[in-house]
Amino acid sequence: MNMERVGQLLEKVRxxxxxxxxxxxxxxxxFTANGLLALGASPVMAYAKQEVADMAGIAGxxxxxxxxxxxxxxxxxLIAGKSANDHGVPVLFDPVGAGATPYRTKTAQTMVQEVKTAIVRGNAAEISHVIGESWEIKGVDAGEGKGDVVALAKMAAKKLGTIVAITGKVDVITDGERTYLIRNGHPILTKVTGTGCLLTSVMGAFAAVDDDVLFAGAAALVCYGVAAEQAAQKTAEEGPGSFQFQFLNELAIATPDDVRRKGVLEVME
Known part of the structure; x- marks a missing residue:
């Protein structure tokens, strides 16, 4: 049933x-704009403080x-986030590199305090630093870490009052009570810059079309992972450059049936 619903959500986004x-x-x-276009969403990159409130207010x-x-x-x-909150628009936050420098960590913590988020997505190191816990970090990449990622995700969700997604070898997404594990994806994603950032935006596209934001986020993780697996398979002998192009193709051509057959979504009791 879950995988059927994931496929339906992919169609709904398109x-x-x-x-x-x-x-x-x-x-x-x-890369983010092209990835969203390939998926079937409509990206806009607006940064000027004079217009972000208006743009955020009309976005999905x-x-x-x-x-x-x-x-x-x-x-x-902050301006855009508060406008989105006022207009009932879901806000997704990606705390890239939180923990790498004090400024970065403080900015991430300010963002989650001042803007109501629907989903916070990062690696284990980033999420741990957002909530003031310790985890290894090198630049903007997570260290190996020795903690329990599911426990960390649940703790962060409860502490922040939001849905938290921690992505890695196995992706975890939770609201602190309901938790999904997603076992799709491919290691070559780590060889292309921006794949994590695009993932957060893809999760935004799914959250824009379904009120169950937790399941929408899980569905996005499954679809993204399946597209990566298919791209990796088709470019196995060619390296990350070819993978990047094929990955964009797979975001566009992966079918609900592909997702139903290859998606691995586990509900944690």
């Missing part, structure tokens, strides 16, 4: 073509990504 407002980092802007979802930070970006994110 039919609805939701407008996803991204305030993201300069490294991934093009707002995605805030702090990959490349400065004062103006932070101000624009």
């Amino acid at each position: 039919e609805a073509n939701p407008l996803i407002h991204n305030i993201t980092n300069v490294v991934v802007t093009n 979802a707002l995605v805030l990504n702090m990959g490349t930070l400065d004062e103006q970006v932070v101000e624009a994110m």
Whole structure:
């Protein structure tokens, strides 16, 4: 039943073509926009503080990504986030590199305090630093860490009052009570910059079309992982450059049937 619903949500995203407002980092802007277009969503990248409130107010979802930070970006994110909250637009936050520097960590913590988020997505290190816990981090990549990722995700969800997704070898998404594990994806995703950032935006597209934001986030993780697996299989001898192009193709051509056959979504009791 769950996989049937995941496939239906993929179709719903493509039919609805939701407008996803991204305030993201300069490294991934093009890849994120192309990924959302391939999926069937409609991306907009608006950063000026003079317009972000208006844009966020009409979007299907707002995605805030702090990959490349400065004062103006932070101000624009806060303005957009509060406008989205006022208009009932789900806000997804990606605390890229939280824990790498004090400024980055403080910015992430300010964001979750001042903006009501629907989903916070990051790796284990980022999420742990957002809630003031300790976890290894190197640059913007998670260290190996020795903690219990499911326990960390649940603790963060309860502490922040939001849905938390921790992505890695196995993805975990939880509201603190209901928890899903997603066992799709491929290690080559880590060899292409921006795949995590695009994932948060794809989760935004799914959250824009379904009121059950937790399941929508889980469905996005499954579809994203299946697309990555199919792209990796088709470019197995070619390396990350070919994978990146094929991955965009798979976001566009992966079918609900592909998702139903290959998706691995586990409900934790």
